[in-house]
Amino acid sequence: MLKDLIESILKKLVDHPDKISIKESLVDHTIHVEIKVAPEDLGKIIGKEGKMARVIRTLAHLTAAQQGQNATLDILEQAKDPK
Numbered sequence: 890m891l892k893d894l895i896e897s898i899l900k901k902l903v904d905h906p907d908k909i910s911i912k913e914s915l916v917d918h919t920i921h922v923e924i925k926v927a928p929e930d931l932g933k934i935i936g937k938e939g940k941m942a943r944v945i946r947t948l949a950h951l952t953a954a955q956q957g958q959n960a961t962l963d964i965l966e967q968a969k970d971p972k
Contacts, residue, residue: 890952891913891920891949891952891953891960894949894952895924895945895948896909896911898945899911899924899945902933902934902941903926903930904929904930905926905929908925908930909924910926911923911925918957918958918959919953919958919961920953920958920959920961921961921963922961923963923965924962924964925966926967931964935964949962
């Protein structure tokens with residue numbers, strides 16, 4: 890559920906939705922979400938002064954709280970394709 894929500898948000902923000910990778914794991918009532926996007930989309934996900942990342946994290950926390958869990962969100966840059 891959390892993964893689907895984050896994926897739908899990210900696909901609307903990035904130029905390369907096919908390069909979005911989201912991993913979700915549950916450890917001790919905490920949902921860990923790892924997001925990887927194309928290097929050129931990283932700034933769009935983080936946003937000015939981190940505002941977009943903060944909004945995404947807040948939504949993740951609220952969604953997890955509805956399930957009685959916590960959430961952590963890591964935003965990572967995918968490695969560039971070798972040319």
